[in-house]
Amino acid sequence: MLRVYVIAFLAFLYAPIVLLPLFAFNDSTVIAFPLSGVTTKWFAELWTNKELHKALGNSLFVAGISSVLAVVLGLAAARANVRYRFPGKAAALGLIMLPLVLPEIIVATSLLVVAVRFFGWNLSLWTVIAAHVLICTPFAIAILNASFQSLDPSMEEASIDLGETRLSTFRLVTLPLVMPGIVAALLISFTISLDEFIIAFFLTGSDPTLPVYIWSLLRFPRLIPVVMALGTILVIISILMLTFAEWNRRRGLARAGVKDTGGFL
Amino acid sequence: MDQETKRGLTLIAPPLLYALALLAGPLLAIFLFSFWTQDYLTIDRTPTLANYAEALTDPIYRTIMLRSLWISGAVTIATVVLAFPVAYYVSFRVAPSRKSLWLFLITIPFWTSYLLRIFLWKVILGYNGVINSLLEPINPWIVALGQRLGLEWDGLAAPLYSPEAVIITLSHAFAPFAILPIFVALEKIDRNLLEAARDLGENAVTTFFRVTLPLAMPGVVAALLIVFIPTVGDYVTPALVGGPNGLMIANMIQTQFLGLNNAPMGATLAVVAMVLVTIIALATVALARRLSGGR
Numbered sequence: 001m002l003r004v005y006v007i008a009f010l011a012f013l014y015a016p017i018v019l020l021p022l023f024a025f026n027d028s029t030v031i032a033f034p035l036s037g038v039t040t041k042w043f044a045e046l047w048t049n050k051e052l053h054k055a056l057g058n059s060l061f062v063a064g065i066s067s068v069l070a071v072v073l074g075l076a077a078a079r080a081n082v083r084y085r086f087p088g089k090a091a092a093l094g095l096i097m098l099p100l101v102l103p104e105i106i107v108a109t110s111l112l113v114v115a116v117r118f119f120g121w122n123l124s125l126w127t128v129i130a131a132h133v134l135i136c137t138p139f140a141i142a143i144l145n146a147s148f149q150s151l152d153p154s155m156e157e158a159s160i161d162l163g164e165t166r167l168s169t170f171r172l173v174t175l176p177l178v179m180p181g182i183v184a185a186l187l188i189s190f191t192i193s194l195d196e197f198i199i200a201f202f203l204t205g206s207d208p209t210l211p212v213y214i215w216s217l218l219r220f221p222r223l224i225p226v227v228m229a230l231g232t233i234l235v236i237i238s239i240l241m242l243t244f245a246e247w248n249r250r251r252g253l254a255r256a257g258v259k260d261t262g263g264f265l
Numbered sequence: 266m267d268q269e270t271k272r273g274l275t276l277i278a279p280p281l282l283y284a285l286a287l288l289a290g291p292l293l294a295i296f297l298f299s300f301w302t303q304d305y306l307t308i309d310r311t312p313t314l315a316n317y318a319e320a321l322t323d324p325i326y327r328t329i330m331l332r333s334l335w336i337s338g339a340v341t342i343a344t345v346v347l348a349f350p351v352a353y354y355v356s357f358r359v360a361p362s363r364k365s366l367w368l369f370l371i372t373i374p375f376w377t378s379y380l381l382r383i384f385l386w387k388v389i390l391g392y393n394g395v396i397n398s399l400l401e402p403i404n405p406w407i408v409a410l411g412q413r414l415g416l417e418w419d420g421l422a423a424p425l426y427s428p429e430a431v432i433i434t435l436s437h438a439f440a441p442f443a444i445l446p447i448f449v450a451l452e453k454i455d456r457n458l459l460e461a462a463r464d465l466g467e468n469a470v471t472t473f474f475r476v477t478l479p480l481a482m483p484g485v486v487a488a489l490l491i492v493f494i495p496t497v498g499d500y501v502t503p504a505l506v507g508g509p510n511g512l513m514i515a516n517m518i519q520t521q522f523l524g525l526n527n528a529p530m531g532a533t534l535a536v537v538a539m540v541l542v543t544i545i546a547l548a549t550v551a552l553a554r555r556l557s558g559g560r
Contacts (some may be wrong), residue, residue, distance in 0.1 A: 102499020
């Protein structure tokens, strides 16, 4: 009984995604059944669309920089959280983790108000990056907390006793041990930034990111099969990235000698 | 100040300063902004409660705000109720070595483009969409059955451009956010407690309601909040599948900022939404505490 329900639920979860390849290869601009023949012309159209390539480039730029900055900030915060005690710790971490539970429209509007009305800045990809670092950092911290928690402090102590400095200990002992966590945090932050729409919609200037560009395409029925083709490629890429992330996580657990308890994030 | 404290503070400083500058500052700014008014392009900086008065009395704002809250409430309850058995299955019925594979299967659909997932629901629910084109051959039968029963049936149709469409789509979009915290809470339950309950004469059903469910409560409350808070502010789903009767507060805030060019009103609506969400979230936590016996 329960098993049947769970399988039905999985079917519900996968229903929209299964449709993507069906309509990406369907030879009709009308997105409805019955299907009318196989074509690859929508994929060919992706290949020649200059605006799309520009938007993709913008998104990769934003996601690349945002994820690196978020993980650097996340490393500092997670390390401070797991290893040290200091006054105001709970309040500080509470504020840093707040974007996890704040509706994104609030982050978007508040940054828009400050950037445009108070400082008079021009919106650009950098305003999007600033906001994406803010929302990716809590995810990076959540992952890195787990990495630092499974790190045995006696290893660092041993390294310092054996004559390494604090800095070289961090580079030679700590960093390699938390590396799988760093890779996972980078991947998650990159994916979140790449997929984020509403903040980019508010804060992007004349350069659209990929989701903002897709949003503009959704208004033109003729282009919808092209969006389906694009979506199919994106799904394949994210499944590959997730598989890599999961493999990397298991490797990290094996290295730290912890039993796999399951649980992405 | 000892060495350890100093190191901790040095480490937390960069992320904290970043959050102060780009989160606390802007939130304060939007709060300030909500007391100003805008006349065409000039901003009047005399503090006034006019925006709040308008936000709370104007029937348009009131309708949309209340609709956002009830849609999110319905989404939250639907999602958590549907997610619980899945989390229970993975935690209690799946072999430990295969649990991460199951979680992986559950999370995969949610790392694919959010916009496209929502858009695909529009395709599924649309007038020419998947459900309707599947229903087309069945509908004459349903109408005929209706006539035989003496009822005026139009046949079945998918509910695009309605609050129901928003609820279905958001319940799908937030499913893993409900499954994961419930799963974590279920994993923490000491299985010996369940055996003890059985030994002491409870049956499977009473064990579930008197032991498993109360112990899973922290996860359920986390799931309720994790789904409710972001869905109130969701923009894409109501914009794509909601239609005029399914628009929510985020759409109104966006219109104020980018369409009507009345940023102070947008700021006020954002503040009101945040305050309402915070009150409901705190009330949920308090209620859960009371129900679980003041722990």
